Amino acid sequence: MDKKKKKRKLNTKRFFTFLVIILLIGIAIYYFSNVPIKNIKVEGNYYLKDNYIANYLDLKDAKILTVSRSKIKKKLLKIDLISDVKISKNYFGTLKLKITEDKILFYNWNTKKIVLSSGREIPYNKEYLGVPTLINYVPDDIYKEFIEKLNKIDKEVLSLVSEIEYSRSMIDDKVIDDKRFLFRMNDGNQVYINTINIEKFNDYLEIYDAIENKNGDTKGCLYLDSNSENNHFNNCEEDKIGNPEDKKDDSNED
Secondary structure, three states: OHHHHHHHHHHHHHHHHHHHHHHHHHHHHHHHHOOEOOEEEEEOOOOOOHHHHHHHHOOOOOEOOOOOHHHHHHHHOOOOOEEEEEEEEOOOOEEEEEEEEOOEEEEEOOOOEEEEOOOOEEEOOOOOOOOOEEOOOOOHHHHHHHHHHHOOOOHHHHOOEEEEEEOOEEEOOEEEEOOEEEEEEOOOOEEEEEOOOHHHHHHHHHHHHHHHHHHOOOOOEEEOOOOOOOOEEEOOOOOOOOOOOOOHHHOOOO
16 A cells, blocks of 8 residues: 555656646747747848848748748849848847848949849849949940959949949040940049959059059049059040040940
């Protein structure tokens, strides 16, 4: 009899222990299933602002445990500029988005579209900051090459450009460089560059800093369209070659 009572007491203790564990698990599940998304961390975005992405997702009433990664990804990929996104979350309310954006090269004034490094064109969005404008017509073959070569320019350096103009070099009505462009900079300078030497433009800040230290705070034309290591700089009035021929109204040219 005493042995049976002792055994019954041990079973009761285990039963209540089991109930407590089940209760704690239930409380934990209830808590975490009701934790809202408290914070959205965005990484990898350059053109799109964090607030724009957060507002676009509109997850203020969503719960971190039940929110669908696949649905978030599908929605974000509808943004023209986003090519990929990786999503992670912790169960204390933080949603982490690692965004991969396509690189913006310029806004094409003729087509009214944003041109990406792939050559794809997407609608203009005012959220895209620091985008230069191509203001005139470029022959198709040179246009294609220009997109390919411009992709070698760092986007931080490209954001220093305000306008891009196709500007062939000519002497006495003879074309001597049909792959030359004029970059009008946000700092007031102008830079002549061609597709052959376009990677020189990545060093624009260092090149101009050396010129500024030598000549003082002056604005003018910098010529990076030569194979020479010496970068010519003048006040722009001396430039008699390659005056822009194709203006905005040339957009109908075939």
